[in-house]
Amino acid sequence: MPTMTMIQALNSALDVMLAKDPDVLVFGEDIGYFGGVFRVTEGLQKKHGQTRCFDSPIGEAGLVAAAIGMGAYGLRPIVEIQFADYIYPAYDQIVSEAARIRYRSAGEFHVPLTIRTPYGGGIYGGQTHSQSPEALFTHVAGLKTVVPSNPYDAKGLLISAIEDDDPVIFLEPKRLYNGPFDGHHDKAVTPWAKHKLSEVPDGHYAVPLGKAAVARAGSAVTVLTYGTMVHVAIAAAEETGIDAEVVDLRTLMPIDIETIVRSVQKTGRCVVAHEATLTSGFGAELCALVQEHCFWHLEAPIERVAGWDTPYPHAFEWDYFPGPKRLADGLKRALEN
Amino acid sequence: MPTMTMIQALNSALDVMLAKDPDVLVFGEDIGYFGGVFRVTEGLQKKHGQTRCFDSPIGEAGLVAAAIGMGAYGLRPIVEIQFADYIYPAYDQIVSEAARIRYRSAGEFHVPLTIRTPYGGGIYGGQTHSQSPEALFTHVAGLKTVVPSNPYDAKGLLISAIEDDDPVIFLEPKRLYNGPFDGHHDKAVTPWAKHKLSEVPDGHYAVPLGKAAVARAGSAVTVLTYGTMVHVAIAAAEETGIDAEVVDLRTLMPIDIETIVRSVQKTGRCVVAHEATLTSGFGAELCALVQEHCFWHLEAPIERVAGWDTPYPHAFEWDYFPGPKRLADGLKRALEN
Amino acid sequence: MRNRSTLSLRIPQPHRRPGDKPDFSTIAIPPAGSLERPATDANHRDLIPYAYGLIRVLNEDHKAVGAWNPRLDPAVLIKGLRDMVLTRAFDDRMVRVQRQGKISFYVKSTGEEATAVAFANAIEKNDMCFPSYRQQGFLIARGCPLVEMMCQCFSNARDPMKGRQLPVLYSFREYGYFTISGNLGTQAPQAVGWAMASAYKGDDRIAVTFIGEGTTAEGDFHHALNFAAVYRAPVILNVVNNQWAISSFSGMAGGDETTFASRAIGYGLPGLRVDGNDYLAVYAAAQWAAERARANLGATVIELFTYRAEGHSTSDDPSRYRPSDEWRAWPLGDPIDRLKNHLIAIGAWSEKQHQALIDEAVTLVRETQRETESIGTLADGSRAPVSAMFEDVFAEMPWHIAEQKKAAGA
Amino acid sequence: MRNRSTLSLRIPQPHRRPGDKPDFSTIAIPPAGSLERPATDANHRDLIPYAYGLIRVLNEDHKAVGAWNPRLDPAVLIKGLRDMVLTRAFDDRMVRVQRQGKISFYVKSTGEEATAVAFANAIEKNDMCFPSYRQQGFLIARGCPLVEMMCQCFSNARDPMKGRQLPVLYSFREYGYFTISGNLGTQAPQAVGWAMASAYKGDDRIAVTFIGEGTTAEGDFHHALNFAAVYRAPVILNVVNNQWAISSFSGMAGGDETTFASRAIGYGLPGLRVDGNDYLAVYAAAQWAAERARANLGATVIELFTYRAEGHSTSDDPSRYRPSDEWRAWPLGDPIDRLKNHLIAIGAWSEKQHQALIDEAVTLVRETQRETESIGTLADGSRAPVSAMFEDVFAEMPWHIAEQKKAAGA
Numbered sequence A, B: 001m002p003t004m005t006m007i008q009a010l011n012s013a014l015d016v017m018l019a020k021d022p023d024v025l026v027f028g029e030d031i032g033y034f035g036g037v038f039r040v041t042e043g044l045q046k047k048h049g050q051t052r053c054f055d056s057p058i059g060e061a062g063l064v065a066a067a068i069g070m071g072a073y074g075l076r077p078i079v080e081i082q083f084a085d086y087i088y089p090a091y092d093q094i095v096s097e098a099a100r101i102r103y104r105s106a107g108e109f110h111v112p113l114t115i116r117t118p119y120g121g122g123i124y125g126g127q128t129h130s131q132s133p134e135a136l137f138t139h140v141a142g143l144k145t146v147v148p149s150n151p152y153d154a155k156g157l158l159i160s161a162i163e164d165d166d167p168v169i170f171l172e173p174k175r176l177y178n179g180p181f182d183g184h185h186d187k188a189v190t191p192w193a194k195h196k197l198s199e200v201p202d203g204h205y206a207v208p209l210g211k212a213a214v215a216r217a218g219s220a221v222t223v224l225t226y227g228t229m230v231h232v233a234i235a236a237a238e239e240t241g242i243d244a245e246v247v248d249l250r251t252l253m254p255i256d257i258e259t260i261v262r263s264v265q266k267t268g269r270c271v272v273a274h275e276a277t278l279t280s281g282f283g284a285e286l287c288a289l290v291q292e293h294c295f296w297h298l299e300a301p302i303e304r305v306a307g308w309d310t311p312y313p314h315a316f317e318w319d320y321f322p323g324p325k326r327l328a329d330g331l332k333r334a335l336e337n
Numbered sequence C, D: 001m002r003n004r005s006t007l008s009l010r011i012p013q014p015h016r017r018p019g020d021k022p023d024f025s026t027i028a029i030p031p032a033g034s035l036e037r038p039a040t041d042a043n044h045r046d047l048i049p050y051a052y053g054l055i056r057v058l059n060e061d062h063k064a065v066g067a068w069n070p071r072l073d074p075a076v077l078i079k080g081l082r083d084m085v086l087t088r089a090f091d092d093r094m095v096r097v098q099r100q101g102k103i104s105f106y107v108k109s110t111g112e113e114a115t116a117v118a119f120a121n122a123i124e125k126n127d128m129c130f131p132s133y134r135q136q137g138f139l140i141a142r143g144c145p146l147v148e149m150m151c152q153c154f155s156n157a158r159d160p161m162k163g164r165q166l167p168v169l170y171s172f173r174e175y176g177y178f179t180i181s182g183n184l185g186t187q188a189p190q191a192v193g194w195a196m197a198s199a200y201k202g203d204d205r206i207a208v209t210f211i212g213e214g215t216t217a218e219g220d221f222h223h224a225l226n227f228a229a230v231y232r233a234p235v236i237l238n239v240v241n242n243q244w245a246i247s248s249f250s251g252m253a254g255g256d257e258t259t260f261a262s263r264a265i266g267y268g269l270p271g272l273r274v275d276g277n278d279y280l281a282v283y284a285a286a287q288w289a290a291e292r293a294r295a296n297l298g299a300t301v302i303e304l305f306t307y308r309a310e311g312h313s314t315s316d317d318p319s320r321y322r323p324s325d326e327w328r329a330w331p332l333g334d335p336i337d338r339l340k341n342h343l344i345a346i347g348a349w350s351e352k353q354h355q356a357l358i359d360e361a362v363t364l365v366r367e368t369q370r371e372t373e374s375i376g377t378l379a380d381g382s383r384a385p386v387s388a389m390f391e392d393v394f395a396e397m398p399w400h401i402a403e404q405k406k407a408a409g410a
């Protein structure tokens, strides 16, 4: 099986779906001829034609709105928001429209829309190229939110998102595009080829939405996380020797409660981790769910390891990023009591 | 002392501040000559002049952006978003701009902006006149979020918000505008005049941001809530005879952790309640905070009572609204274990 | 130092408020028939004057004159008249029903019926409408059963929206009527996307959208214009300039500075300004724009100049902010009267027939109400089952909503 | 059934791609001096032609001609030339510094220096600029110390933004330069609000904002135009049409359909289209619009027609999407050369003086770099203390941020 980077895997998912379904089309800023600032759409316009993969004006609200109209017509649009930090102009169209059209029309119309967008830090992007806005979508009824952590899942989840009949926010951890990243920014970059989940079939396959994966089995403490932080959590476990079970949530909404409960009931301890600012982050929902479902199994408070409650500052990339050290501290605190 | 409805109290706060500070100005859709769809700005244009209180085009992003520019100039703008459901077009200006200008300019510029907006259900407004979007603001570093529950606090908190040098999202529980409401929609409407917190001084006073109030003292279980739900919680306590302590948070960000911890450590049990959809609502953050700070005092899982994870549907007003019955059930569950 | 004048902030104000005499003297009304009808493939630069003129067909003598006369068969006109009369009867009845406390909310289209009705009749059945909340005339002209509309307003057990939407926020896919949003303006760029999809598929369907003049201030209107221009989408972007946006006069949306049709110019789109109370003019403009769109020449912006005769909605009292008798002074009159008078002038209609038409409409609406109320009203407990609250959030119900449904006993 | 043509979706494409010969033959360049200079209180309707023309002052013989000639003192022009030369030297150096890995990111303004520099020199010191990320020339013309700008780019211990912003995203209140956002377009309606505040206070300060042609597609540009028109705000809304938005040509923003200046028309604002590489033309247009604004006559939109000579930023490689030698074929030339040639033509300058000016600029920038690096670079560990990460989120630090600061050991 070929190995792929996450970029190649995402490109392959789009390629497969463009070939399979004439109603699939892809558009966004700089994604057509140029292939996107992260090259995820490279070659697709050339291969599938100008009307299948094309550029958009710089108007995120307009591009999501147009995609909603296309979805209502019967197409399966995929749009790219160049950075998750630039999704806010489209927030009304996503929240008030895409998320609610099926409901408010009693099923007469629906919007099979996928919004792909690179999120997260680790690339010295400063406050407007590093954000993790997932919690702003998980709060909205009618949206699914997906975050892959490796090439295999990225392709399979993106195919599932495109084939899903509801709007999906598909957040791509940009720091993982070209290789797994465990938070040790001072170490040499590892290529994806060395990671087992870079083996990606060429053709069509799906990783189902709503199902978590156990990225590392363990028995001492459960880490609930997603995206880049999956690799950070594994590193923290290996480095501390703490036998942590790392659950890669993959889909945040709908959440795979069974996998979460099974793990926390087993370990009795839990750390939730994400890059997004702590307060009202998705980790808060995870804390709430875990204590609701596993209260009598918990032997210690659930620990949150997250971005600080500040914007993501350029010169403090590694002070802001919740790397293996902060995660290790969280694991230790969870085991202390 | 005069008694005021919440509308009158809010009007009085604006009036006092317009009179006190020539740099204060108020604008928004339909708020000038007409006085606003809920009449909160009634008479202000006539009294203070056309340039102090005026209408805006129907463009929420534009009106918040203009207010940001005014704030940078040195004014203290107050804008009204006609319904909280219509704040999303302004989301980018609020999140990427108002919230971050002080930080990104290292304090060179700041935005002393107050965004007032009616939120919440209970008026048969359907899905676009009933939403409670507070969690979408509490997640954003740089914003304060305030929700009053009675006329006295409404005036004092609004004055504090206007005098605050940072942007404040001021959410007004529209169902409380004209009277306290405990969720018993089938009972006769109570006027504010019968409520002790409708005694509102005419002049200037402040209720500080960041300080909760104990709306009802109790010892069996703590209810953490705000806005309309404060009254629902009190009703649920009275009706069940459960000796609940109802904490009216008043400010969600920054949160008054001391009052929360003091109460939960005392009662050992906790219910969090809000109208917003459950998942990733502000209640999730409250659960996370409480279990972080009071884990060893908790005798039962924290219960969440909230709006369902659906849009707010017109014909199901009272099925959707988390009224005294749902709150009573939550109290009972919290006491069961 | 230069001698500098001091700046001052200008707040636009209407020149008439409660107590003032209605005054439309500043509004220029060019004579009917004075504008040429350009070719539908004309260059947008040559069309600039149409953004500032006013396309009118019906003259003072109730004759249809000039190049824009669509030369319609009297039978076609009588259908339009009937649709407008029925729309007005429906609106009148629903407001009464609201006053009786049987429904929570209603929005009339009185005085603006021609804008929606003429459009519906001028375009093709499988073209798609992305409405605001004031185009019930479009649905009625398309033959949507009144009882379905009324059940929606009553939120009763047969409400096709299952009680999820405020009265008036219809969705009727079968009649080419997109689900109405409570959030202003969002439908306009969606219409553009729908039209792009039609072009993408090589179909021949076009989209039509309506937006209030107040709502042109939303960013979404700009996105609609921009995307329509860039991708040359087959869409007609109507601005219904009824001069009021709740309590705000059109000057608050920039209407004191220029026309709303002229907004098209900066995107390289044609903008037509049309007498919105002239059924024939609206019909002709719709035909022109539809022909242009179907010829792959892209979008047209049409400003339909009219007047909101009644309150914004049943929650509104317009006498608080404008002279209450303004409508009577409005120089472009009543679209129903004008079409009726035209039909009479060409000998195709009579006062008697007209009265019969009104009676028929009123009766039909009354009977529809009876039928609707026999199904039930929200007030007396008829509605979709509570389980409907939890359905259609997603195609398949996830576990957490299923749990909530159970908790609600639904 | 009518015989209908089938629709097709049109995706705009530039007529030149890598490997193609540069081709600007479709661009009409009217002769310098051919446009009248209207009174600054002219009615916007009478100004429509200016949205389609091109205001130019410098002719082929390097003479300043026509009514728009601002008739500036040679000393004033030499200052402008110096500002542009210094801007270019600064940009060149910073890109080199980025290639050396000393800073993470940089954005050049090469080829467009006149747009920002002429503006800065034409308006008053206490007027306020709401820039995008490509107006460093404005700051330099205003006399902002280069070392402060460079420390910002280096994110070192003296970075006035305390390491919080990407290189180039300056904020210099003292030089009337508003904090730059990474989010496109947000500054434009903020500038309008700032200008409204000046008018509200009865001051005489005006605001100036710059937005890329690609960014005109954002809703915020529309809001800026609309609010400026409605409240008649004293603001100048510049569109820098450098024809590229990263890899997207101006047609993706509607530039194939019409000019960007014409966007003004639909709001009842004047729109001027200006040769952006003609220092005198930019200066003159800025003066005209500033005079109009200060006379309480409101906003002007100015399209500054130029060409982005280099990549979008140091992260971009333009040879992937356009012919790499396009700039050389660009008919409006290089703004520095054109002003230099004009000064030589009027006998106020020489090639020798020019070379000396360049040398002086290069030396100044080199010395500034030395000074900056002596303070330190982010790469070698010089930066604001980590505690700065937690400050200025709010005026006063709330408990939870104080706790996080403590947890971070800061």
Ligand SMILES: Cc1ncc(C[n+]2csc(CCOP(=O)(O)OP(=O)(O)O)c2C)c(N)n1
Binding pocket: B029, B058, B082, B086, B089, C132, C134, C182, C183, C184, C211, C212, C213, C214, C215, C216, C240, C242, C244, C245, C246, C308, C312
């Ligand atoms: C985004 C948004 N902002 C504000 C409102 C509140 N609102 C509802 S209707 C209306 C006025 C609209 O006026 P106009 O566009 O002229 O349409 P008309 O009512 O005249 O048909 C307003 C401000 C809303 N529904 N959505």
Ligand SMILES: Cc1ncc(C[n+]2csc(CCOP(=O)(O)OP(=O)(O)O)c2C)c(N)n1
Binding pocket: A029, A058, A082, A086, A089, D132, D134, D182, D183, D184, D211, D212, D213, D214, D215, D216, D240, D242, D243, D244, D245, D246, D308, D312
């Ligand atoms: C809201 C938002 N969307 C997208 C981007 C990504 N982006 C940064 S610059 C740019 C192109 C802007 O082009 P233009 O407006 O023409 O300005 P120029 O770079 O030519 O000066 C894009 C798409 C962004 N920064 N913000």
Ligand SMILES: [Mg+2]
Binding pocket: C212, C213, C214, C240, C241, C242, C243, C244, C245, C246, C308
């Ligand atoms: Mg209107």
Ligand SMILES: [Mg+2]
Binding pocket: D212, D213, D214, D240, D241, D242, D243, D244, D245, D246, D308
């Ligand atoms: Mg550009």
